[in-house]
Amino acid sequence: MTRVDLYLDGLGCANCAAKIETKTKGIHGLSKVNLDFSQSKLTFEYDEKHISKQDSSLKIKEIEKIVTDLEPDVKVVLKSDLDSKVTADAHKSHTIKELIRLGISLALFFSSFAAPEFELKLGLLGVAYIISGHRVLFKSFKNILKGRVFDENFLMSIATFGAIGIGEYPEAVAVMIFYEIGEFFEDLAVNHSRDAIKSLINIRPDKAILVGEHSQREVSPEEVKINDVILVKPGMRIPLDGTIIEGRTMIDTSALTGESLPMSYGINDSVLSGTVVINAVIKIKVTKVYKDSTVARILDLVENASGQKAKTEHFITKFARVYTPIVVGIAAFIAIVPPLVISGAHFHEWLYKSLIFLVISCPCALVLSVPLGFFSGIGTASKNGILVKGSNYLEALSQIDTVVFDKTGTLTKGRFEVSNIVLAKDASNKDLIESAYLCERNSTHPIAKSIIEYISKLENVSEFETITGDAVEEISGKGVKVEYADNVYLAGNASIAKLYDLSVPELEMSGTIVYIFKNKQYLGAIVLGDMLKPDSQKTIDALNKMNHEVWMLTGDRELQANEIAKTLSIKNYRSALLPEDKFKQVQDLKDKGKKIAFLGDGINDAPVLTLADVGISMGSIGSDAAIEASDIVFMTDEPSKLVTAISISKFTKRIVSQNIIFALGIKILIMILGVIGFGTMWLAIFGDVGVALLAVLNSSRVLRFKHQ
Structure with a gap:
């Protein structure tokens, strides 16, 4: 499948955006059509086996026609052709022109009140009406020709024509002027919100300084290849992932991780693209091309996040389709029926009331603020190192009631330290250490690495430094078997002894126990401890205060699991679990109606991450499997990011709900006031553009969210 990104430059009408998306979905051959109003971006996919590149250009022409029909001033631009500077200059020029147009309209409108003669007053009002409303009138005329009568331009035209027809000239002109002023400020607010969201994820590098044998040159990051050397100066954003080969500097990683304090990096340290060098020049050997780099992956995740719309967004989109026709129908009923059936009712009076319904019938406040609110939440989360x-x-995260943690690497550091050596009777320390070294030397498991690190610090390790196993067999979830010099060595947990019908003593010791055997003879055990992460306690305490049910699932034995659970005040835990057991436990919780967030390190938890309502992996931006399986990715290994993520989700959901209740409440209130004779078209204008503007400004509060 080939994906195409189109930018709709100048798109300011959320209701029109929804119509553009609906019509584009009707184009044959296109799939996964999504219009993200918060970014003015329309994306779709097509199968290159059925649609050629030339045919895809025709599909884009169809989209351009749909956009032009609904929004003539909007330009459809391919992502590759987008020039942000030209676009910014065009927006600035457009803003100035709009200010001049609306300024002249207001001046003529207020001048009309001082006009000595009625004809002059009418003339000034007429000119003000044409200057302020000519675009609305033109669009409504086109809509009539195409049979669209539920467009806001057509409805505004009818409403103001109705006011003129009953002699309310100043009010008709004022409604048109202030409608356009409201639209102008609404566009400004939307663009400000878009810019604010973009600034949160503004980590795209502009250039890379490529170092040659005797030269340096600036190139696009896309031109740099693996193993090329780049130079990064203080204040520059690192353009590609790589390893420092020269220099030492402090690096600001806040844009990726949310960590406010810079960290020191030197030779052989890995660095990520998107971070900022602070105080010294460094040279980096590139390890990933730009499209595979951290910055490109993060931008792709965040920019395409709105393709997965929330249930609330889908509901509002469907609601908007029926809201306007219903309100227009009520307006027609009010204009026609009461004068016919109510004794003494005046057509003039009821027509005016119906015009109020027409003005307030546009659902822009809802269609506009809901996607902006959610995408602001996504942008704010990314600023905090949460993708x-x-x-x-x-x-979904705002609705969870149960949090399930993996233990190792999630609540604990996952870096084991040898805490004790237990020798069997008649066994020598040398035999135990040699056997353990032989078994664990070639393993990549964290426990094995810790054992090797411990043994390597011993003075007598050099005498068997060159030992290698003839045959190494990893036994999943149990341990390792090595054959060397006619001897068979085993290292692992108690289940490896059971597998080979060997007996081991029950050691009542806290920690992970690795039993060592040579030719089926028990030599002893190495006990390792896994330290808690500094913020694990704070995380569990915060979740308990939020009344979330907390579970811990681990493959560790009961003694160690119980100790960790007691330390962290986790009431619910299960120990000695295999990956399939974790899956079954989460499935059991779901069967009980629990809304579950599962937090793991993203290495062996892919099935459970997929099963949970919200799957979260930590510190896994480098892991394709983790990103694919999880719904949310933490850029750091801090479990406390979960509390921040939940807080952002709840705040975002609260803002979105406020906007829906506020917009619908005000509109219904104005409708009621209009029917009973206390509403005016001025008030209706506030109920339309005024409420939309306030809803957008309310959505922008998400961008200023700060977790306590």
Whole structure:
């Protein structure tokens, strides 16, 4: 499948955006059509086996025609052709022109009140009406020709024509002027919100300084290849992932991780693209091309997050389709029926009341503020080092009642330290250490690495430094078997002894126990401890205060699991679990109706991450499997990011709910006031553009969210 990104430059009408998306979905051959109003971006996919590149250009022409029909001033631009500077200059020029147009309209409108003669007053009002409303009138005329009568331009035209027809000239002109002023400020607010969201994820590098044998040159990051050497100066954003080969500097990683304090990096340290060098020049050997780099992956995740829309967004889109026709129908009923059936009712009076319904019938406040609210939440989360793959996952996170943790690498550091050596009777320390070294030397398991690190610090390790196993067999979930010099060595947990019908003593010791055997003879055990992460206690305490049910699932034995659970005040835990056991436990919780967030390190938890309502992996931006399986990715290994993520999701959901209740409440209130004779068209204008503007400004509060 080939994906195409189109930018709709100048798109300011959220209701029109929804119509553009609906019509584009009707184009044959296109799939996964999504219009993200918060970024003015329309994306779709097509199968290159059925649609050629030339045919895809025709599909884009169809989209351009749809956009032109609905929004003539909007330009459809391919992502590759987008020039942000030209676009910014065009927006600035457009803003100035709009200010001049609306300024002249207001001046003529207020001048009309001082006009000595009625004809002059009418003339000034007429000119003000044409200057302020000519675009609305033109669009409504086109809509009539195409049979669209539920467009806001057509409805505004009818409403103001109705006011003129009953002699309310100043009010008709004022409604048109202030409608356009409201639209102008609404566009400004939307663009400000878009810019604010973009600034949160503004980590795209502009250039890379490529170092040659005797030269340096600036190139696009896309031109740099693996193993090329680049130079990064203080204040520059690192353009590609790599390893420092020269220099030492402090690096600001806040844009990726949310960590406010810079960290020191030197030779052989790995660095990520998107971070900022602070105080010294460094040279980096590139390890990933730009499209595979951390910055490119993060931008792709965040920019495409809105493709997964929340249930609330889908509901509002469907609601908007029926809201306007219903309100227009009520307006027609009010204009026609009461004068016919109510004794003494005046057509003039009831027509005016119906015009109020027409003005307030546009659902822009809802269609506009809901996607902006959710995408602001996604942008704010990314600023805190939390990557959310869709609005639906952000909304789902606000509704969870149960949090399930993996233990190793999630609540604990996952870096084991040898805490004790237990020798068997008649066994020598040398035999135990040699056997353990032989078994664990070639393993990549964290426990094995810790054992090797411990043994390597011993003075007598050099005498068997060159030992290698003839045959190494990893036994999943149990341990390792090595054959060397006609001897068979085993190292692992108690289940490896059971597998080979060997007996081991029950050691009542806290920690992970690795039993060592040589030719089926028990030599002893190495006990390792896994330290808690500094913020694990704070995380569990915060979740308990939020009344979330907390579970811990681990493959560790009961003694160690119980000790960790007691330390962290976790009431619910299960020990000695295999990956399939964790899956079954989460499935059991789901069967009980629990809304579950599962937090793991993203290495062996892919099935459970997929099963949970919200799957979260930590510190896993480098892991394709983790990103694929999880719905939310934490850029750091801090479990406390979960509390921040939940707080952002709940705040975002609260803002979105406020906007829906506020917009609908005000509109219904104005409708009621209009029917009973206390509403005016001025008030209706506030109920339309004024409420939309306030809803957008309310959505922008998400961008200023700060977790306590």
